[in-house]
Amino acid sequence: xxxxxxxxxxxxxxxxxxxxxxxxxxxxxxxxxxxxxxxxxxxxxxxxxxxxxxxxxxxxxxxxxxxxxxxxxxxxxxxxxxxxxxxxxxxxxxxxxxxxxxxxxxxxxxxxxxxxxxxxxxxxxxxxxxxxxxxxxxxxxxxxxxxxxxxxxxxxxxxxxxxxxxxxxxxxxxxxxxxxxxxxxxxxxxxxxxxxxxxxxxxxxxxxxxxxxxxxxxxxxxxxxxxxxxxxxxxxxxxxxxxxxxxxxxxxxxxxxxxxxxxxxxxxxxxxxxxxxxxxxxxxxxxxxxxxxxxxxxxxxxxxxxxxxxxxxxxxxxxxxxxxxxxxxxx
Numbered sequence: 001x002x003x004x005x006x007x008x009x010x011x012x013x014x015x016x017x018x019x020x021x022x023x024x025x026x027x028x029x030x031x032x033x034x035x036x037x038x039x040x041x042x043x044x045x046x047x048x049x050x051x052x053x054x055x056x057x058x059x060x061x062x063x064x065x066x067x068x069x070x071x072x073x074x075x076x077x078x079x080x081x082x083x084x085x086x087x088x089x090x091x092x093x094x095x096x097x098x099x100x101x102x103x104x105x106x107x108x109x110x111x112x113x114x115x116x117x118x119x120x121x122x123x124x125x126x127x128x129x130x131x132x133x134x135x136x137x138x139x140x141x142x143x144x145x146x147x148x149x150x151x152x153x154x155x156x157x158x159x160x161x162x163x164x165x166x167x168x169x170x171x172x173x174x175x176x177x178x179x180x181x182x183x184x185x186x187x188x189x190x191x192x193x194x195x196x197x198x199x200x201x202x203x204x205x206x207x208x209x210x211x212x213x214x215x216x217x218x219x220x221x222x223x224x225x226x227x228x229x230x231x232x233x234x235x236x237x238x239x240x241x242x243x244x245x246x247x248x249x250x251x252x253x254x255x256x257x258x259x260x261x262x263x264x265x266x267x268x269x270x271x272x273x274x275x276x277x278x279x280x281x282x283x284x285x286x287x288x289x290x291x292x293x294x295x296x297x298x299x300x301x302x303x304x305x306x307x308x309x310x311x312x313x314x315x316x317x318x319x320x321x322x323x324x325x326x327x328x329x330x331x
Contacts, residue, residue, distance in 0.1 A: 004140070006133045007075040011066035012145035015083075015127045017044055018109075019060040025053050036157065043149045043157040044125075050155065056115045059150070063098055063108045063127045066142060076131035076141050081108045085150060087123040088257040094118070098127070119152040121194065124257035147257065159262065163233060164196040171202055188233050190240030195259065197233060217325050220318040230309035231302075237263045238271075238301055242284055253285040270304035271297065 016039060020032045036048040046057050061083050069079065081098040098110035114123070125148040133139040149159055170178045170187075178198060181187050185203045189196045201207050209225060212218050241260035245253040255261040255278075265277055272280035287293035306312065 006139060008140070009066045009068055009129070009142040011142070013066065013081075013127045013129060013142050014064040015042075015125070015144045015148060016062045017059055017125075017148060018062050020044060020046070021058050022046065022049065022051055022054040023056045023058070024051060025055055038157040038159075041149075041157055041159040042146060043151060043159045045154040045157040046150070046152050047155040048157075054116055056113055057152075058111050058113050059125070060111045061098065061109060061127070063144075065106045065108065065129060067106065069106070069129060069141065076133045076139070078137070079129060079131040079141065082128050082130065083110065083112050083125065084128060085112060085114055085123050085125050086257050087119050089120050089122075090118055092118040092123075114150070114152075116152065119150075121151065121153055122258050123150045123152070124148070124261070125150050149262075164192070164194045165199060166196060167199045167201050167207060169202050170198075170200045186229055186232070188236040190237050195233065195237050195240075197229060217318075217321050220314075220321040223314045224318045227309045227311040227314035231305045231311050234263075234267065234305035234308045235302060238267050238305065242288060245281075245285060247285075252282045255281065267301070267304040267308065270307055271300045 017037045020036045022030045022032065024030060030049060030051070032046075032048055036046070037044045044059065046054065063081060063083070065081065068074065081100075083096050083098055085094045087093070094112065094114055096110055096112045098108040101107045101109055112125070126144045128143045129141040130138050131141050133141075151157070168175060168178055170182045170184070173179065175198075178187065178200075181200070182202065185200055185206055187198045187200075189198065199206065199210065206225075209218065209222050212222050237259070241256060241263045244260065245256070247253050255264060264281060268277045268280040268284065272283050275283070284297065287297050
C-alpha cells in the first residue's frame with residue numbers, strides 16, 4: 001500500500017466495460033456480444049468473433065467514483081477522470097478522459113480506442129482520478145484497485161494464467177535449443193508472451209497418456225502427471241515474474257501489467273501469508289535482492305505452486321484408484 005503526502009479518497013474507483021466493438025479492414029464495425037467481456041473476471045477478449053484481422057477496437061466504459069470526490073471542502077480541484085490502457089510488452093500507453101454523466105452523480109463514462117498493431121497480447125486497463133493538490137497538478141486522488149485485462153488474442157475472457165502447450169521431439173526438433181534438454185519430459189519457457197510448456201514426445205508413452213480420456217487408473221495417472229507439470233509451471237512463472245520487476249525510485253517494486261502480475265497476485269498470499277499483496281511483493285523483492293531470506297522462501301513458493309496445481313488432490317485420487325484396482329485384482 002502506497003503512502004501519499006497529501007489527502008486522497010480512501011476508497012477505490014469501480015470500473016465496468018459496458019460494450020465492445022471491432023473495426024474491420026473493410027471499414028465495417030462489428031458490435032461484440034456480452035461474451036466478449038466478463039465483469040466477474042474483469043477481462044475483455046477481443047477474439048470472441050474470430051476476426052484475426054481487426055484494425056481497432058472501441059471499449060465503452062463506466063466508472064463510479066467513491067463518495068466525497070466533489071465535496072466543497074475537498075483538498076483538490078480541477079478533477080479529471082482518465083481511463084489508461086497500458087501494454088507492458090509493447091510499451092504502449094493509451095488514455096482517454098471520461099465525463100460525468102450528470103450533476104450530482106458519481107458515475108463517469110466514455111470510450112477508449114485501441115489499435116491492433118499496438119498490442120501483442122494482454123494490456124491492463126485502469127481508471128485514475130487526478131487533480132490539483134497543494135498547487136501541484138496531476139496528483140492521483142483515487143484509482144481502481146484492480147485493473148481490467150484487455151486480451152487482444154484470446155477468444156475467452158479469462159483472467160487467470162494462460163498456458164500454451166506444444167509437443168516436440170526434443171532430439172529432432174527444429175527448435176535447436178530444445179536438444180539440450182533431451183532427457184527432460186517437459187520444459188517451461190517463461191520468456192514468451194504466453195508461458196509455454198514444451199512436452200518431449202521422445203519420452204515413451206507421454207503423448208498417449210496426456211491425451212487419454214478413459215476413467216480408470218490411466219486417467220488418474222494422467223491427472224497426476226498434469227498436476228506435477230502444473231506445479232513446475234507455477235514455480236517457473238513465479239520466478240520469471242519476480243525476477244523481472246519494475247522498481248519505482250522511493251516506492252519499491254510495482255506489479256507487472258501482464259500475466260506476470262496475475263501470477264504474483266495469485267501466489268503471494270501463500271508465499272507471504274497474512275499481509276496485503278503489495279507488502280508481500282515488497283518483502284519477496286527485498287529477500288530476492290538482499291543478502292538473506294531468499295533461500296528460506298523457496299519452500300513457501302513451492303507450497304504455493306502445489307496448491308495452485310491441486311497436486312494433493314490428484315495424488316489422493318490416484319492412490320485411491322490404485323488401491324481399488326488392487327482390491328479388484330485380488331478377488
